[in-house]
Amino acid sequence: MTIDKSYNDWANTYDTGENKTRDLEEIVAKQTLDRYDFTTVLELGCGTGKNTQWLAEKASSIIGMDFSGKMLLKAKEKIKSDKVNFQQADLNKPWDIKDNYADLISCSLTLEHISDLDFIFSEGFKKLKPKGKFFVCELHPFKQYTGTKARYETENGIIELEVFTxxxxxxxxxxxxxxxxxxELKEWFDNNDETAIPRLISFVFEK
Ligand SMILES: C[S@@+](CC[C@H](N)C(=O)[O-])C[C@H]1O[C@@H](n2cnc3c(N)ncnc32)[C@H](O)[C@@H]1O
Incomplete structure (x- = not known):
């Protein structure tokens, strides 16, 4: 199944199924972004709006981009704010966003589905204002080396998504x-147990 179809399939249970990666990521994003000021935000792979919801409390304008119509539908059901706009788009294609739009780009658990990081950073650089920040939080590659992938449960068993390390x-x-x-470059562990393989890696880059 293609990645967008998989997320359409996962959308109904994405917020509710057990998911340690999703839950830890929300903590990481909040802890990290609490320390930065921002007003205009571009969220890449916003999904069901898990982070859009609280980013909107601080920002004055957010665009959430995602290529899964069903994930976006969930986000739109939850978030009724005129500060937030959603755009259905494939991040692998040129972004239909004004240059110098954002002072923060936030991207959580999405780059594992993107093969060409150079394209994402080059588009991101154009869309950020000078000194703008680019927050990234992903499943740690060490975890990926052990075979961990984005996956969800269905009546017919576990579905694993296409991922890139x-x-x-x-x-x-x-x-x-x-x-x-x-x-910033930080590693995040389940239950803060630093003897284990880190679950997540986060970065803050500056233009
Ligand atoms: C694991 S979900 C993360 C959602 C949200 N950021 C979060 O932290 O809960 C990954 C999201 O990335 C989106 N995505 C993956 N590849 C994409 C692409 N090429 N273009 C746009 N969205 C993409 C998926 O549709 C999905 O909603």
Whole structure:
């Protein structure tokens, strides 16, 4: 199944099924972005709006992009704010967003489905204002090396999605080639147990 079809299939249960990665990511995004000021936000792969909802409390304008119509439908059901607009679009194609629009780009649990990071960072660089921040939080590649993938349960069993492994160096190199500098790189563990393999990796880049 293609990635967008898989997310259409997952949309009804994405918010409610047990999902340690989703839950830890929300904590990471909140803890990280609490420390930054922003008013205009571009959210890549906003999904059902898990993060859009609280980002909208701080921002004055948000565009959430996603290619899954059903994930966006869930987001629209939950978020009724005139600050928030959703756009159905494939992030692998040029983004229909004004240059210098955002002072924050936020991208959670989405880049594992994107093969070409260079394209994402180069589009992101154009869409950010000078000194704008690009927050990324993803399943840690160490976790991916052990075989962990985005997956969901259906009546017919577990469905695993198509994913790409991006090494830590790839994130850093791809972002810096586009002109970003690295402000933060953090690793996040289940129950703060640093003897285990980290579940998530997060970055804050600056234009
Ligand atoms: C795991 S969900 C994460 C949703 C949300 N960011 C969160 O943290 O809960 C990944 C999202 O990325 C979207 N996505 C994946 N590849 C995409 C692409 N090429 N273009 C647009 N959206 C994409 C999926 O449709 C899905 O909604």
């Amino acid at each position: 991006h090494h830590v160096s790839e994130y850093i190199n791809s972002a810096t080639i586009s002109g970003f500098k690295v402000l």
